[in-house]
Every structure is written in C-alpha cells, then in structure tokens.
Amino acid sequence: MHHRLRTSAATAALALAATGLVATVPAEAEHRACPTLKVSEGWYGDNKARLDALIADHCHDKGKKPVAVFDWDNTVIKNDVGDATFYWLLRNERIRPPRNGDWSTTSRHLTPGAAAALGHACPSGVRTLPTATDSRCADEILSVYGTGATTGGAAAFTGFDHRRTEPQYAWLAQLLRGWTTRQVESFAAAARAENLAAPQGAVQRVGTSEVTAWVRHYPQQRDLIRTLQDAGFDVWIVSASPEPVVDVWAKGVGVHPSRAIGIRNTTEHGRLTAHLKGCGTVRDGEDRMITYIDGKRCWINQEILGVHGPAAERVQPASRRHVLAAGDSDTDVSFLRDATGLRLVLNRNKNELMCRAYENGDGRWIVNPMFIEPKKPKTTPYPCATTGYTAADGTAEPVRRSDGSVIPDQTDSVP
Structure with missing residues (x-):
C-alpha cells in the first residue's frame, strides 16, 4: 500500500510540473523505498x-x-580474524611474557601442567617473546591456543562453564596484556592487510606449523x-x-x-x-x-x-x-x-x-x-x-x- 501511495504521489507531482504548476509532495512520498539485496549469487533456495x-x-x-x-x-x-591476529602476534614477536615467568597469571583456567609447559618452553625476563625464531616457544603457545592442549597432549584448560566461556578464545585477549588498545588495533590492522592481500588458500609458517594465512569478506x-x-x-x-x-x-x-x-x-x-x-x-x-x-x-x-x-x-x-x-x-x-x-x-x-x-x-x-x-x-x-x-x-x-x-x-x- 505504501509503495502505491509513493508512486501515485510522484506521478501527480510530475504531471503538475509538466503544466507549470507547483506541487507539494506529501511527506510520505519523500521517504525512500525499502531497499532490497543486490547480490543474488550464493543464496540458497528462497x-x-x-x-x-x-x-x-x-x-x-x-x-x-x-x-x-x-x-x-x-x-x-x-576464516577467523582472532586466529589471523594471533598468528601475526607470534610471527612479529608481540606477546609479552607473564610477570615472573608465571603463566598461570595469564588465565585462571590454565592447568598447572600447561603453565609448566609454557614456562619450560618460553624464556622469561625478556620484553617480548622471541616467537619468530624460537619455534619451541611458538609451538607451545600455538598448541595451547589452537588445540586446548600442550604439545605433550595434556589438557590446557579446566574449571570453566562451557556455555559461558571458551578459555582458548579468552586467552588470546589475555595475551594482549601490557599493550594499549591503540597498539592492538595497529596489530589487527597489519594482520588484516596481510590476510586480505594473500591469495585464497594461502598458508604461513608459525613455529613449525603451517596455518591459514588468508581472510575474505x-x-x-x-x-x-x-x-x-x-x-x-x-x-x-x-x-x-x-x-x-x-x-x-x-x-x-x-x-x-x-x-x-x-x-x-x-x-x-x-x-x-x-x-x-x-x-x-x-x-x-x-x-x-x-x-x-x-x-x-x-x-x-x-x-x-x-x-x-x-x-x-x-x-x-x-x-x-x-x-x-x-x-x-x-x-x-x-x-x-x-x-x-x-x-x-x-x-x-x-x-x-x-x-x-x-x-x-x-x-x-x-x-x-x-x-x-x-x-x-x-x-x-x-x-x-x-x-x-x-x-x-x-x-x-x-x-x-x-x-x-x-x-x-x-x-x-x-x-
């Protein structure tokens, strides 16, 4: 009904304009028509x-x-922008070690075994972890984040509500400790540029693993x-x-x-x-x-x-x-x-x-x-x-x- 009213008003306005008369278009006619989707390819069924x-x-x-x-x-x-950013952080050495080398401070859900494995694999007393060259450290962090287990196969997280949190996802945010929001945004922007520019199907090496290196809208x-x-x-x-x-x-x-x-x-x-x-x-x-x-x-x-x-x-x-x-x-x-x-x-x-x-x-x-x-x-x-x-x-x-x-x-x- 509204579409017909808009069309009728517009037609009347044009007719009056053609005769040189001035028309006042109802306010409803000034409303834009409801937009529809322009991209048809890829949509299933109706x-x-x-x-x-x-x-x-x-x-x-x-x-x-x-x-x-x-x-x-x-x-x-x-693909996953959290993963893309995480891989960029490891390749560009932007993860800070926990204070006093105590990895349990990075997540309340990290198991003692995982905290020990990370402490054993990664150095302490450095400003940022050398994950671009230290594959042992990179592999351990990547395993805990990506699989929820240590490289030795032990569960990395425990004691959480599975309907409220995923400690692996949360851990990525927690590993950003020490940076400002603006700095994290710059890391994400760099990872975004790389992943959008990479060809579909591209992979990259993080530690000793090959991981996804591309994202598409x-x-x-x-x-x-x-x-x-x-x-x-x-x-x-x-x-x-x-x-x-x-x-x-x-x-x-x-x-x-x-x-x-x-x-x-x-x-x-x-x-x-x-x-x-x-x-x-x-x-x-x-x-x-x-x-x-x-x-x-x-x-x-x-x-x-x-x-x-x-x-x-x-x-x-x-x-x-x-x-x-x-x-x-x-x-x-x-x-x-x-x-x-x-x-x-x-x-x-x-x-x-x-x-x-x-x-x-x-x-x-x-x-x-x-x-x-x-x-x-x-x-x-x-x-x-x-x-x-x-x-x-x-x-x-x-x-x-x-x-x-x-x-x-x-x-x-x-x-």
Missing part, C-alpha cells in the same frame, strides 16, 4: 527472498530501530549489512575475538566500532590487563563470561538492550529483542534462538546449531551453505537426540526444545 521480505516488514520502522546482530568469524567473513553479507542499514536497522557485530580486533575489521563492512562487541579486557594505567570485563552476575576481573553461547546473549542484553545484572543473562521479552541474527557455530546458538524474525545460519556442520536450524520448530530458521568453500553434506545425521548439546560442565547431552522435549536426529540437507 533465503534471499525471505530476507528481503523481513527487511520490507521492518523498513524505516517508526520509533525504535529494529536490531540485527551478526557473528563475525565465518559468518561475515571466511563475504560479498553477500556485506550487501546484507548495507541493505539493513539503508532500511533503518541498527546493525551490530558480536564476536568472541578481542574487541579491538573486531573494531578494526567491522569498519570494513560499514559497522562503526561503537556497534561491535568482542572480548573486553580490563585496563590499568591505559594498558590492557590479563583480566576481562564481566556481564550479568559475573564481575569485572572474574574472567568467567565472554561473548560465547549464553555469554553472547548476556552481552547483547547488556550492551544493546541496556539490561544489567542477573536479568542480562535471561531471555528478554520478544518486543525488546533483535529481529535478525546471523551465525555459523554452536557459539552463536543462544543469540540466534533469541531473534524474533529470522535466524540465518551458515552451515559449518556444527551439531547443536544445525539440530535447531534443521528442526526449525517455528519456521524462522534459514540455512545457507558457506559462501566460500562450502562444506560437503554430512553423510550421517546430526546426533541431536544423544550428544548434540554441550552442557555447562562439558557433558554431551541431547538437544532439547524450550519445553524440554528432545529434538530427533537431523539430516544435513543444505550443504
């Missing part, structure tokens, strides 16, 4: 049409702006973000990478750093510490909740909706929640479930997320293959009814609906 319809439904809403929330790594871009997601913004949406990025890193990358898709949320360090005398900001019932410095699974919900409620204290950990009324969410991993499942309009999932074969997306109980989940190097379809069903869900203590359990009933195993149907 996903593009459904996104366009959602945008049209909320286009230039009066009053409060509709909110859209995107995960970053492997959702807006291909998804044109489809850049287009979606721009279209949402043009339609009056408030678009946010929420990532489990350090916030200064996310800020640098988010600007590349037109999202201002004020609309980017990542892992936040506490600061001391203008420099980052090895402790993290808290959310909900978790206080600053307790280091027990980051932007991860239920932690993402808490940070979204706190930073976007303005809900603080214990209430930030709970699902908010539908009228307050975001309309659109996009993610690719189990780390995104809580804030995706909270979206009231559509939940866009890029299929990376993650158990809990794909169980919920394929079951699609309320018809609001849409699944799309990754836009670059999509996964091959799983040959076996997702184990929804048995082990698809990871509990707070790390136990594998069935994936359950909100009413407690178990979701049956799901077949991978969108590669």
